[in-house]
Every structure is written in structure tokens, then in C-alpha cells.
Amino acid sequence: MDGRLLSAAMTGDARSMIQLASHDPSVLLGTTPQGNTCLHISSIHGHEGFSKDVLELDQSRALLSAVNKDGETPLLTAITRGHASLASVLLSCCYGQQLSETILKQDKRGCNALHHAIRRGHRILALKLIEAEPALSKAVNQHSESPMFIAAMRNFTDVFDKLLEIPGSSDSGPFDFNILHAAVRTGNSVSAKRVMETRPWLATQENGSKHTPMHMAADEDKIEVLTVLLEHDPSLGYSGSTNGAPLLCIAASQGHVGVARELLKHCPDAPYSDATSSTCLHVAVSYEHTEFVEFIMGSQQLQHLVNMANNNGETALHLAARNSQTKMVAALMLHQDIDLTVLDKSGNHAKVLNKVPKTELVLNKMEASSGGAASSSGASATAMDSSLLQAAMTGDAITMQNLAMHDPGVLLGTTPQRNTCLHIASIHGPEGFCKTALAVNPSLLTAVNSDGETPLLTAVTSGRVSVASVLLRCCRDQQLSEAILKQDNRGYNALHHAIRCGHRELALELIEADPALSQAVNKHDESPMFMAVMRNYADVFEKLLGVPYSAHGGAYGYNALHAAVRNGNSAMAKKIMETRPGLARQEGKDKTTPMHLAVIWDKVDVLRVLLEHDQSLGYLVSSKNDVPLLVAAAHRGHVDIARELLKHCPDAPYCDANGWTCLHEGVKWEHTEFVKFVLGIPQLRKLINMRHPHGSTGTGTALHMAVLNCNPKIVAALLLNQDTDVTVMDSRFGASAIWVLSAATDHAKTLNWNEVSMLMLKADPQNAGSVYNLHKETKDKLTKLSRKDIKSLTQTYTGNTSLVAILIATITFAAAFTLPGGYSNDAGSEGLPIMARKVAFQAFLISDTLAMCSSLVVAFVCIIAKWEDLEFLLYYRSFTKKLMWFAYMATTTAFSTGLYTVLAPRILWLAITVCILTSLLPMLTKLLGEWPVLKLRFRLGRKFKSELLDMV
Structure with missing residues (x-):
């Protein structure tokens, strides 16, 4: 742009502009370095007269359509600078010349003239823009904001109504909000009603937090808006968010009683519990909203929640007592239906959980007033005779026989834990008593206590192996298969316990007696075979493996082969591969196969067995993140694993789905030996200059990462390879490896940082200027940081x-x-x-x-x-x-x-010796103090640059 024209546009000197245009009309089309024409400049400064005079010239159409580097036309420039009257003039000109595209133009941030007009509060101008070009309402900016959303957020009802009338107008906002979310946020029930009449589907759309407008209204206590939404569509009161939180729970978390009351008015049976079975009462207690709790206690629809438990078996009273909320406990216990005897999953009632004496006092008073409701109702079974209990504990078979002679049913008596005399004897180990008791009443073998244990299970868990053998033989002789196979409350059978407790002979005897024991798994999904392998019991394992239908699963989704890998037992692994090869491909809950565990835990012998049986296992990748075995080996630095893997699978996968290679992984975790292994093996040579396509520091090669980590050993190893290309630039920032040091200024004062600088300078001498510039830039940065401290x-x-x-x-x-x-x-x-x-x-x-x-x-x-x-x-x-x-x-x-x-x-010789030693002391001190630098100088030789060490 001509300097005189620029000055005229800035000052509004229309006469000078006209004079310049008369000599050379094209002068008006000149631009500044930012792409602004004279019309842009006058729009910035708000010179309406100048702009009108310019628009009367022949170049007006071109000037109106001109776009600067910010993507702005003069119309956009005038609006963003707050010159509404000038913007109206420009709009009229664009409209008159049918420059629809100019009116609709969006800047680099995606905002058009209507966005800016509403955002800056120019309501009249916004209405003019809508009138001139309704299509402006359809645009959204880079933040997904529509003009209508901005109008709703600013409560510009007239503009909002005008936009809502346009059929194709956009209604979205940032973070997946829509105009109804905006109406809720501002509490504008009128706008909300208009939206529900024209676009009711917006009420069910979730934002980025997975909240619908209904959830927002409940969370932010917008009762009037909530009423409007429910009056239009009562079914909205039953909606739940993606995370499973119903509206009543959201209201409870904030203590909004008015919201809950309005919700129940339209939806009497509105959902009250979330995915964890926590009710709105649980939530209100957790957030200590006493008023909300009192509302629930007095509500006909919700008062039944008082004794309702969540997934942990806890009622609201459990939570209040555990958190020592005295007022909350008192509020809950005012309700006549409160039940103090409810137990959670740990077997605790609310009184046990309290921590504050005052809370305990309240609970005690309530318990007393309930007339001892918490006491046991009494067991249906007959209580064990105390003499029989003593006889079972001491092994007194004669006393037991005498008691049974007078009353045969006495042997069926139980303790409060439902243990019979045979259970008690199995715990204490008197074998003779057990034999005598079974001779008198064989039905004792099938009795089950409160832990779900038969006498056989009790004997095994108590370590009474000889008693367990006796009971097992009796069960087998009487063909009591169910008693042998019985599982306790945790899912364990006799074989589980025998293996876990280390009773190998008993375990073999159990398998021989009933092979079906091998099929059971406990609540942790552990099979007897898995336990046997975990404990390295080869004889028990082989016996179980010989049972065709035996289970092989384990905890955490693992199987018997996972267990063999963990123990490094290649013999067991070989037998499993010969009989059940499919286990090698099964993943645990962490998505790792036995192959992955062998790699991670460095079990080379087991890995060899697996690969010798099935080479294709070397090509497995994790389903969780597509990590191949070589990358997993690199993560731990297991060179022998990688060597064995490549021995059987020369073209084993070396990178994940994102292009992250095993070399990148080795460099990242600074496993120097693994990096050297990769560099020295032909199969992986191509990885040296391979870029990875993600990362906060760019998309560089292994050298980029080594430089970033300031690891001179790995950098030196990479540079020694003749295939390394130091000029490779990452595709994100366009930086070569040396410039990655700029992202590692935290290490700039270390010898490692400076050694890496010297190594890179030697490797790429053409980049010497960049190295010294980087050094100066880093030094200046550190100096500024030093000034602050x-x-x-x-x-x-x-x-x-x-x-x-x-x-x-x-x-x-x-x-x-x-x-x-x-x-x-x-x-x-x-x-x-x-x-x-x-x-x-x-x-x-x-x-x-x-x-x-x-x-x-x-x-x-x-x-x-x-x-x-x-x-x-x-x-x-x-x-x-x-x-x-x-x-x-x-x-x-x-x-x-x-x-x-x-x-x-x-003593002259001693005097001379003292002088020599003391004179050497300063030199020795200097040598020791600068030894790291001297060692670096010796190691680098001619590569050493002392001027790069002035920050150390």
C-alpha cells in the first residue's frame, strides 16, 4: 500500500485518497503486509465518511470482497472493532451489490459477521445481518458455536427469536452444548419454552459432560426451566445420563429440594438410583444435605429408600454412621421404618461403623426404643449340647457315645456358626472321635456350616490331613459325591484348599476319588490346575492335566499357561502346549497372553518352548493397544528375549499400529544394550531412521528421542551406525534431532546435555551454526530463569x-x-x-x-x-x-x-616428602573436581568443544 494512502485511511482524509485514486485507480487495491486494504484500515479506525467515499469509486466491489490475513473482510473488521454504524454502511453496500459471499465470509476462527455482532452486543446490527442474509445463522465457528447459541447465552431474546424462526439455523455450541443448554444455564424459561415448541429433540442431547438440558437444570437448580421442560414432555423426568445418574440423584448431590419436588410432581415414580444401586438418599447423605434427607423421609414416593442398600450392602444409615454424621443419623432414625439390623457385605450393621461417641449414643437410644429389634430371632437348628461340644474339642469319643445313647439326635446339634460335633472334631483333629461319630450318625458328613463347609472342607482348611483322608474315604464308601464336590461360600472345594495349603498327597487322593473336583472354579475364577501350576506342584498338575474336562482358568483372567510362564517352568509349559495349545492365545484381563508375559518377565526358556511348538505365536499383538512382542521386550530391555524371538520369527512385528517401534521404546526407557542390539541386527536395521507419528515433542526418529532424553551413550550408539541420518526432520515441527535439545533445557547445565551437543555437532558439522545458536538461546533462557531466582x-x-x-x-x-x-x-x-x-x-x-x-x-x-x-x-x-x-x-x-x-x-627426607605431598594436593583437588569434564574430553577427543561447557 502506498504510504500516503495508508496515512489517509488512518486519519480519514478522503480528499487525499480521491486525489491519489485519480492519478492511479489501482492504488486503492494496495495492501499492508497483513493484507489490509485502505477500506480495512478505515474500518479499523471507524472513519465512516472515508469509507463511503471509497465505496463510491469503481474499485468498491473489489475492496468490499478483499480479505486480510486474519480472513476478515472490511465488514468483519468493522464489527470486530466495534464500529456498528460503519458496519451497517458496509452491509448495505454488500447487499446492494449482491455480494452474498462477502456477507457470509468467516474469518480464520470460523466466526462470521453475525457471530461477532452478537458476541459484541450489537443487537440491532445482528438483526440487520439476519434480515440481509439469513444463511448467516447456519455457520458455526471453530468452537462449534452457532449465532443462536451465543444469542441464548447472552439472553438476547429478540435476536434469538429471529434466528429460531429460520428453519436451517444452527443450534450448536461448544463442548457439545446446544441452545437449550444455554437457556438452562441462563435460567431463561421463555427461551426454553420456544425451543421445546420448535426443536424438542434438543432436550435429549448430551453435552461433553454427558448431561442433557434436564440434567443441567437439576444440577443448577433452574426450577422454572425444569417446569417448562416437564410440562412439554413429562418423559424427560425419566431420562438418565450416559454415566447412569438419574435426575433425583443429581438433585440430591447439590441438595436441590425444589428440583426434586417439581420432578416428583410431574413424574411420581421417577428413577431414584444409579448404576451402583446408590439411591438419591445415599447421595444426599454422602454430600451431607440434611434438608434433602428430611425431604425424602417425608415424601410418600421416596420414604421406602430408608432401608435400601447399594451394591456394597450399605444403607444410608451405614454411610452416615461411618462418616460420623450425627445430625444425619438423627434425621434418618426419626423415621419409623428405619431398621438397625441391616448388614452390609462385610457383615456390619450401622452401629459398628460409627466413629464418634455421640453418634453411638444416638444409635443406642434408637436400638433401645426398638425393643431389641437388633437381636437375633433365634436359630431354627437345635443348639449343641455343651458336653458334646467339650467332647468334640478334646476327642472324648466315650462321652459322645453315652450322649448319643440317651438321645441319638444330640449329634445333630450345632453351634451358632452351624458347626456340628464332626466339624468341631475336624478343626481340632481327633481322628478317633470322627470315626466313632460317623459310625453313630453317617449323615454328619453332609452337614454344612455357615461358611458353606462340610466336615471334609473344614478338615482340609484346618490342616488336618489325616482326618480329611478318613472323611474322604467315608464319603466315597457311601457314594456321597455331592459332599466331596461341595464348594464353600467363596467357591473353594476340597481340592482347592488342599493345593493352596500345600497338601499334595491329599490333593492326589482327592483327584483319584472324584476327578470332577478339577472342574470347579472359585469366586476368583481360580481352578485347581491353576493353583497347582502357581505352586509348581508338577505331580498334581500332571494328574489334573490328565483329566480331559479339568478347568484351567485362574484369577485376573489368566490360565494355567500364564502361571507356568510366571514360574518360568518350561516343562509344564511344554505339556500344556502339547495338550491345550489354545491357552497360548488366551488373554488375561490386562490383555496379555502367556507369550506377552514370557517377554515381559524375561522367561527365555518358556518362550523358546512356546515358539518351538507354534512359531506363529511370535506374531501376536495385544488386543488392548496393539503392542507387538518386540516392543514389549524393548520396554523392559530384554535382549535375549528379542534374540530368541527373531531366531524363530525373523520378520516378527516391530511396531504398533501408531508406528511406534521397538527402537523408539528402547530409547525412551534408556535401555542402551537393547538399542545396540537393534542397531546390530539386520532384520531391524531399517528402524534407525523411522519416525513415530505421535508425541508432544514431535514425530521424530529414535535419534530425536535419544537427544531429548540427553542420553549420550544412546546418541553415540545411534551416530556410530552408518545408516543414521542426522538430517531427518520430524513431520510435526520440522526440527532435526539437534533442535530437540531446545525442549530439554531442564538438563542444559548437565554434562550429558553438552556431550550430546558435541556429538551432534561432530555428526552434522553443516549444522554448526544451529548448534551454537541453540546453545546461545538456551544460555539466555537459563540466564533469565536465574535472574528470577x-x-x-x-x-x-x-x-x-x-x-x-x-x-x-x-x-x-x-x-x-x-x-x-x-x-x-x-x-x-x-x-x-x-x-x-x-x-x-x-x-x-x-x-x-x-x-x-x-x-x-x-x-x-x-x-x-x-x-x-x-x-x-x-x-x-x-x-x-x-x-x-x-x-x-x-x-x-x-x-x-x-x-x-x-x-x-x-629428618630431611621426611620434610621433603611432606613438601612434595602438600604441593601435589591442589593439583589432585583440581583433577578430582574436573574429572567428569576431563573424562568427557578424553572420550570425545577432537569432538570436544570447551566453549559449550560454560553452562555446566
């Missing part, structure tokens, strides 16, 4: 430095008054140093003085240090570092010369 850095450095300085000053000060050789007592030279004339002594005094002075200077500089000046800190570090080194060397010199003064006259 300068006070802490200065305090830390001065504290550490001053401590050492004061220590040296103290030592040297004390040494000055404890002179080597002592002081003279001779007449005429009293108090003078004896060694004063020796050169070594004079050197001692000079070095000691220098050490003390330099350390004192450092200590006092720490006192005057400026806390918030980075430049001062840098100067201070440089200055004090040099001075402290000088003090250190002076101190060692003073030490060596002092000892030399004393030792030299008599």
Missing part, C-alpha cells in the same frame, strides 16, 4: 563460600600464634621465634599471612554481596573462586614450610 542463588553461594573462607581464616590465624619451633627464652631475645632466621620459617609466615588475608577478604565480600544482581553474582563467583584457590594453595604452602622448618634439621 537470583536471591536464592546468591545466598546459597555466599553461604557455602563464606563457610570455607572462615574455616581457612581460623586455621591460619591460629597457626600464626603457634609458631613452628616455639619462642626463645634466651636473654636479650625473649619472646622471639627461635626459627626466625630460617628461609623456610619466613616462607611459612608469608604464606600463612596471605592465606588468612585472602580468606578474610572472601568472607567479608560475602557480607556485602548484592542479593538481586546477576552480574554481581557472576563477578563474585569469578573473583572469589580465584581468591579461594589462592588461599587454599597458600594454606598448604604454610603447612608444608612449617613442618619443613621443624623436621629438616634432623
Whole structure:
């Protein structure tokens, strides 16, 4: 754009514009670097007169249709800048020239003129736009917002009504909201009614939170809107969200009694419980809404919820007692139908769960007033005679026989846990008593206690193997197959317990007696075979495997082969593969097959057995995330697994569905040996430069990831491979591997970061400029971060430095008054140093003085240090570092010369040795302090660049 035209458009100088256009009409079509024409500029500044004059010229049509880099026409520019009157002028011109596309134009964010007009509150302009071009109502922006949604959110009823009349107008909003959600949010029942009359289906649409407008109304206490919706369609009161929460539960979570009352008015039997069987009463108690609880207690439709339990067997009273909600407990117990005897799944009633004495007092009062309702109603079975109980515990068979002689039915008496005398004897182990009892009354074998156990099960679980063998033989002799096969309340049979408790001989005896025991699984889906394999009981396992119909399932969806893999038992795995090969492909609940477990747990021998039997197993991938076996091996760094896998399956899958390879995985988890293995094997050589198509840092190669992790060993290994291409750019950011270091500035002060920089510089010398630019950029970034924390850095450095300085000053000060050789007592030279004339002594005094002075200077500089000046800190570090080194060397010199003064006259060799050792001390200190850098210099050789280490 001509500079004069730009100035005229900014100031509204129409005369200058007309004069320029008279000489060269095309000058009006010139643009700024942002693509703005003179009409855009005048629209930004609101010069209506200038714009009218421009539009009277021949170029008006082109100027009206011109689009800048933000995707804006002059009409859009005028509206976004708040110039409504100018926008009306431009709209009239577009309408007059039939520029429909210009009116409908959407900017880069998808907003058209109507979006902006409503958003900025220009209601009259919005109505004009709708009148001029109704199709504006159909557009949605990048956030899925329609003009109607914005109008509803801003409560612009006139604009909203106008848009609602247009048949094809859009009604969507962001986060899957619609205009009815917006009406609910603003509490506009009038708009809600209009929507229900014209677009009733919107009432059932869920937003991103899986809430319909009805759910929002219940959650936000919009009673008037809720009434409108229910009056139009009462069935909406029965709707539930995708997550299973009914409206009453939502109202209960917020304590909205008015919402619940209105809902029940239109829907007397509205749903009151969610997917977990938690009722609105449970919810209200959990959120401590006492008023809502009282409402439920007084409601005819909901008062039956008082004793209703959720999936955990807990009533609302259980929750209130467990959470120590005294007021809530009192409110619940005011209801006449409350039942204190209800037990949860753990067998606890509400009183057991309370934690606060005050709550317990309330419960006790209620229990007393109920007349002991919580007491047991009494067992239907006959109670066991106490003499018989004592006899069973001690094994007194004679007493038992005497009792049975007078009353044969006495043996059928039970304890409160429904244990017979045979159960008790099975627990305590008197074998003779058991035999005698069975001789008197064989029916005791089939008796079941409250745990679902027969005497046989009780004997096994109690570890009474000999008693269990006796009972098993009796059951078999009497053909009591059901008693042998009986499972307790947890689904365990005698064989389960025998294997779990380690009774292998008994387990074999049970299988021999009734092979059908092998078919049962407990509540955890564990079969006897699975348990046997888990415990490595080969003899029991083989016996069970020989039963054709024996179960092989286990906990967590695993099977017997999973168990064999876990234990690394290749012999068992081989037998399973020979008889039940299908188990190798079965997945557990974590979607892992036995093959995957063998890879993850590094069970090479088992893996070999599986692959030798069926090579195709090497091509399995997890159904959960399509992870192939090689990637799983890379995750743990199991090189031997990968080698064995490729031995049987040379073309085994190496990447998942997203293109993530085993090399990427090995690099990510920094398994250097696995990375070297991949780089050295021909089958996987092509992975070196393969990009992965996802990731927050781009879509790069393994080298990109190694650089990001700042792992010099892996970077070096990758660069040593001749196929590595360091120039590969990721497809997301267009960055080569070296630039990935910019995303790892947290490690910029480490040797690893700098070593990786040097390695990449050597590998790609053409990119040297980029490396140094990156280094400078990172250094500047770290400097800015340091400035933010300068006070802490200065305090830390001065504290550490001053401590050492004061220590040296103290030592040297004390040494000055404890002179080597002592002081003279001779007449005429009293108090003078004896060694004063020796050169070594004079050197001692000079070095000691220098050490003390330099350390004192450092200590006092720490006192005057400026806390918030980075430049001062840098100067201070440089200055004090040099001075402290000088003090250190002076101190060692003073030490060596002092000892030399004393030792030299008599033990010269020792004096010289002390001097040599102390002189080497500073050099040794320097070597040890800079050893990591020296080691890096030695390792890199010519690749080493010292200028890149100034951040370390």
C-alpha cells in the first residue's frame, strides 16, 4: 500500500485518497503486509465518511470482497472493532451489490459477521445481518458455536427469536452444548419454552459432560426451566445420563429440594438410583444435605429408600454412621421404618461403623426404643449340647457315645456358626472321635456350616490331613459325591484348599476319588490346575492335566499357561502346549497372553518352548493397544528375549499400529544394550531412521528421542551406525534431532546435555551454526530463569563460600600464634621465634599471612554481596573462586614450610616428602573436581568443544 494512502485511511482524509485514486485507480487495491486494504484500515479506525467515499469509486466491489490475513473482510473488521454504524454502511453496500459471499465470509476462527455482532452486543446490527442474509445463522465457528447459541447465552431474546424462526439455523455450541443448554444455564424459561415448541429433540442431547438440558437444570437448580421442560414432555423426568445418574440423584448431590419436588410432581415414580444401586438418599447423605434427607423421609414416593442398600450392602444409615454424621443419623432414625439390623457385605450393621461417641449414643437410644429389634430371632437348628461340644474339642469319643445313647439326635446339634460335633472334631483333629461319630450318625458328613463347609472342607482348611483322608474315604464308601464336590461360600472345594495349603498327597487322593473336583472354579475364577501350576506342584498338575474336562482358568483372567510362564517352568509349559495349545492365545484381563508375559518377565526358556511348538505365536499383538512382542521386550530391555524371538520369527512385528517401534521404546526407557542390539541386527536395521507419528515433542526418529532424553551413550550408539541420518526432520515441527535439545533445557547445565551437543555437532558439522545458536538461546533462557531466582542463588553461594573462607581464616590465624619451633627464652631475645632466621620459617609466615588475608577478604565480600544482581553474582563467583584457590594453595604452602622448618634439621627426607605431598594436593583437588569434564574430553577427543561447557 502506498504510504500516503495508508496515512489517509488512518486519519480519514478522503480528499487525499480521491486525489491519489485519480492519478492511479489501482492504488486503492494496495495492501499492508497483513493484507489490509485502505477500506480495512478505515474500518479499523471507524472513519465512516472515508469509507463511503471509497465505496463510491469503481474499485468498491473489489475492496468490499478483499480479505486480510486474519480472513476478515472490511465488514468483519468493522464489527470486530466495534464500529456498528460503519458496519451497517458496509452491509448495505454488500447487499446492494449482491455480494452474498462477502456477507457470509468467516474469518480464520470460523466466526462470521453475525457471530461477532452478537458476541459484541450489537443487537440491532445482528438483526440487520439476519434480515440481509439469513444463511448467516447456519455457520458455526471453530468452537462449534452457532449465532443462536451465543444469542441464548447472552439472553438476547429478540435476536434469538429471529434466528429460531429460520428453519436451517444452527443450534450448536461448544463442548457439545446446544441452545437449550444455554437457556438452562441462563435460567431463561421463555427461551426454553420456544425451543421445546420448535426443536424438542434438543432436550435429549448430551453435552461433553454427558448431561442433557434436564440434567443441567437439576444440577443448577433452574426450577422454572425444569417446569417448562416437564410440562412439554413429562418423559424427560425419566431420562438418565450416559454415566447412569438419574435426575433425583443429581438433585440430591447439590441438595436441590425444589428440583426434586417439581420432578416428583410431574413424574411420581421417577428413577431414584444409579448404576451402583446408590439411591438419591445415599447421595444426599454422602454430600451431607440434611434438608434433602428430611425431604425424602417425608415424601410418600421416596420414604421406602430408608432401608435400601447399594451394591456394597450399605444403607444410608451405614454411610452416615461411618462418616460420623450425627445430625444425619438423627434425621434418618426419626423415621419409623428405619431398621438397625441391616448388614452390609462385610457383615456390619450401622452401629459398628460409627466413629464418634455421640453418634453411638444416638444409635443406642434408637436400638433401645426398638425393643431389641437388633437381636437375633433365634436359630431354627437345635443348639449343641455343651458336653458334646467339650467332647468334640478334646476327642472324648466315650462321652459322645453315652450322649448319643440317651438321645441319638444330640449329634445333630450345632453351634451358632452351624458347626456340628464332626466339624468341631475336624478343626481340632481327633481322628478317633470322627470315626466313632460317623459310625453313630453317617449323615454328619453332609452337614454344612455357615461358611458353606462340610466336615471334609473344614478338615482340609484346618490342616488336618489325616482326618480329611478318613472323611474322604467315608464319603466315597457311601457314594456321597455331592459332599466331596461341595464348594464353600467363596467357591473353594476340597481340592482347592488342599493345593493352596500345600497338601499334595491329599490333593492326589482327592483327584483319584472324584476327578470332577478339577472342574470347579472359585469366586476368583481360580481352578485347581491353576493353583497347582502357581505352586509348581508338577505331580498334581500332571494328574489334573490328565483329566480331559479339568478347568484351567485362574484369577485376573489368566490360565494355567500364564502361571507356568510366571514360574518360568518350561516343562509344564511344554505339556500344556502339547495338550491345550489354545491357552497360548488366551488373554488375561490386562490383555496379555502367556507369550506377552514370557517377554515381559524375561522367561527365555518358556518362550523358546512356546515358539518351538507354534512359531506363529511370535506374531501376536495385544488386543488392548496393539503392542507387538518386540516392543514389549524393548520396554523392559530384554535382549535375549528379542534374540530368541527373531531366531524363530525373523520378520516378527516391530511396531504398533501408531508406528511406534521397538527402537523408539528402547530409547525412551534408556535401555542402551537393547538399542545396540537393534542397531546390530539386520532384520531391524531399517528402524534407525523411522519416525513415530505421535508425541508432544514431535514425530521424530529414535535419534530425536535419544537427544531429548540427553542420553549420550544412546546418541553415540545411534551416530556410530552408518545408516543414521542426522538430517531427518520430524513431520510435526520440522526440527532435526539437534533442535530437540531446545525442549530439554531442564538438563542444559548437565554434562550429558553438552556431550550430546558435541556429538551432534561432530555428526552434522553443516549444522554448526544451529548448534551454537541453540546453545546461545538456551544460555539466555537459563540466564533469565536465574535472574528470577537470583536471591536464592546468591545466598546459597555466599553461604557455602563464606563457610570455607572462615574455616581457612581460623586455621591460619591460629597457626600464626603457634609458631613452628616455639619462642626463645634466651636473654636479650625473649619472646622471639627461635626459627626466625630460617628461609623456610619466613616462607611459612608469608604464606600463612596471605592465606588468612585472602580468606578474610572472601568472607567479608560475602557480607556485602548484592542479593538481586546477576552480574554481581557472576563477578563474585569469578573473583572469589580465584581468591579461594589462592588461599587454599597458600594454606598448604604454610603447612608444608612449617613442618619443613621443624623436621629438616634432623629428618630431611621426611620434610621433603611432606613438601612434595602438600604441593601435589591442589593439583589432585583440581583433577578430582574436573574429572567428569576431563573424562568427557578424553572420550570425545577432537569432538570436544570447551566453549559449550560454560553452562555446566
